[in-house]
Amino acid sequence: MPKTQTTCPACRQPVVVEIQQLFDLVQDPQAKQKLLSNSFNVMHCPACGYQGMVSVPVVYHDPEKELLLTFFPPNLNAPLNEQEKQIGPLINRVMTALPQEKRKAYLLQPQSMFTYQTLIEKILGADGITKEMLEEQQKKITLLERLLTSPKENRLQIIKEDEKLFDIGFFTIFSRIVQSTISQGDESSKKELLELQQLLFEKTQVGKDLFGQAKETEAALKALQEAGKEGLTRDKLLDVIINIKSDIGLSTIVSYARTGMDYAFFQMLSEKIDHSTDSTENKNLTDLREKLLAMTDEIDKHVKEEFENSKTILEKILKAENIEEELMKDIESVSDFFVQNLESELSLARKKGDLERINRLEQVMVVIEKVLSPSEGVKLLEVMLGTKTDEEIDALLVENKDQITEEFQALLNNVIAQTENQPSQKEVSEKLKVIFRKVLRFTMKANLERKEQ
Numbered sequence: 001m002p003k004t005q006t007t008c009p010a011c012r013q014p015v016v017v018e019i020q021q022l023f024d025l026v027q028d029p030q031a032k033q034k035l036l037s038n039s040f041n042v043m044h045c046p047a048c049g050y051q052g053m054v055s056v057p058v059v060y061h062d063p064e065k066e067l068l069l070t071f072f073p074p075n076l077n078a079p080l081n082e083q084e085k086q087i088g089p090l091i092n093r094v095m096t097a098l099p100q101e102k103r104k105a106y107l108l109q110p111q112s113m114f115t116y117q118t119l120i121e122k123i124l125g126a127d128g129i130t131k132e133m134l135e136e137q138q139k140k141i142t143l144l145e146r147l148l149t150s151p152k153e154n155r156l157q158i159i160k161e162d163e164k165l166f167d168i169g170f171f172t173i174f175s176r177i178v179q180s181t182i183s184q185g186d187e188s189s190k191k192e193l194l195e196l197q198q199l200l201f202e203k204t205q206v207g208k209d210l211f212g213q214a215k216e217t218e219a220a221l222k223a224l225q226e227a228g229k230e231g232l233t234r235d236k237l238l239d240v241i242i243n244i245k246s247d248i249g250l251s252t253i254v255s256y257a258r259t260g261m262d263y264a265f266f267q268m269l270s271e272k273i274d275h276s277t278d279s280t281e282n283k284n285l286t287d288l289r290e291k292l293l294a295m296t297d298e299i300d301k302h303v304k305e306e307f308e309n310s311k312t313i314l315e316k317i318l319k320a321e322n323i324e325e326e327l328m329k330d331i332e333s334v335s336d337f338f339v340q341n342l343e344s345e346l347s348l349a350r351k352k353g354d355l356e357r358i359n360r361l362e363q364v365m366v367v368i369e370k371v372l373s374p375s376e377g378v379k380l381l382e383v384m385l386g387t388k389t390d391e392e393i394d395a396l397l398v399e400n401k402d403q404i405t406e407e408f409q410a411l412l413n414n415v416i417a418q419t420e421n422q423p424s425q426k427e428v429s430e431k432l433k434v435i436f437r438k439v440l441r442f443t444m445k446a447n448l449e450r451k452e453q
């Protein structure tokens with residue numbers, strides 16, 4: 001992405017920011033996720049720690065849904081002709097990226113979104129997520145804010161007033177906030193959130209159900225771990241399963257130990273049923289077998305569907321004119337199943353001596369390895385973090401001077417911003433700041449030397 005230098009609104013220091021204005025699903029299949037996650041055009045000021053979005057015009061294009069949307073931030077106060085001047089080149093890039101036969105009428109009438117929120121609503125609306133759904137979610141967020149900002153003695157009353165809003169959706173939002181707070185190391189907020197969570201588990205029906213399910217899952221996993229301390233055998237697994245009293249606990253065990261529930265396992269269970277002389281025990285064991293067969297069958301069906309789906313996607317990629325471009329469109333589908341299929345097909349092609357198919361399969365493998373491997377900048381930063389002295393960092397800067405670019409500095413700024421508020425990462429954060437100061441000094445020195453020449 002192109003970079004621009006802007007000024008931090010808090011401390012007025014210059015900051016280099018990666019800027020993305022065009023979100024075109026033709027050129028970048030991940031464009032929608034980037035836009036919806038608000039993870040683009042974010043300024044991280046290394047001087048004062050300020051973080052916020054930079055206001056720039058944005059164009060969004062989804063050819064499948066025939067959406068061409070534009071948004072020009074009102075705070076830029078640009079006249080209409082200036083807006084068109086800035087938006088025009090972005091729309092031209094959309095047009096030129098499409099083959100002539102795919103250029104349709106909607107491209108000639110881009111829709112202007114007057115607020116960023118309406119832009120998001122329009123994109124989500126095309127996916128079937130209505131404004132009403134968003135408003136319902138916003139009600140839950142507002143309710144959560146009320147609970148967190150109101151005096152603790154008022155929380156029970158708020159819970160009673162808005163009891164209908166405490167559904168699975170509310171607890172999903174709440175869980176994400178709790179996990180985010182824990183990962184950031186904010187102990188004060190974490191304590192406050194966990195205290196509120198416990199109250200909601202006790203005082204709402206959905207909370208009580210979720211808490212009960214969580215305890216059952218926890219107990220099942222604990223039993224499985226205990227049984228596997230000295231090696232998990234079929235006998236031990238069967239004993240654990242027989243002692244599980246809830247369907248939640250049972251499904252938890254099945255999901256974790258499906259591979260151990262093979263023909264021999266079910267044969268052991270059937271023998272146990274045949275040898276049981278107690279009618280109640282016999283019925284319970286028979287019911288248990290039926291439940292386990294249904295659960296394992298469901299898992300197997302899901303695995304088969306995933307495997308077949310990944311096989312279909314692989315074949316589609318192999319038939320494409322540009323393998324890398326087609327793979328990047330489906331990069332989210334690259335799962336363990338996809339890689340298993342890829343390796344299997346590559347092995348089969350080698351046995352058959354099908355050179356053309358081998359070549360195309362290896363191209364897919366190379367792209368996947370390239371996507372999954374860390375960038376050169378990340379590798380260099382990892383080496384720097386592993387140094388023990390300042391002299392080693394200085395030596396690395398000289399040795400890798402061609403890599404000390406604006407992109408590397410932006411990477412360094414982002415990593416500093418992610419770690420500086422996490423107590424568990426304090427040592428890493430301090431080391432990153434040392435590296436940042438040395439990189440800054442190194443680049444300033446290099447710039448001065450170039451000017452003198």
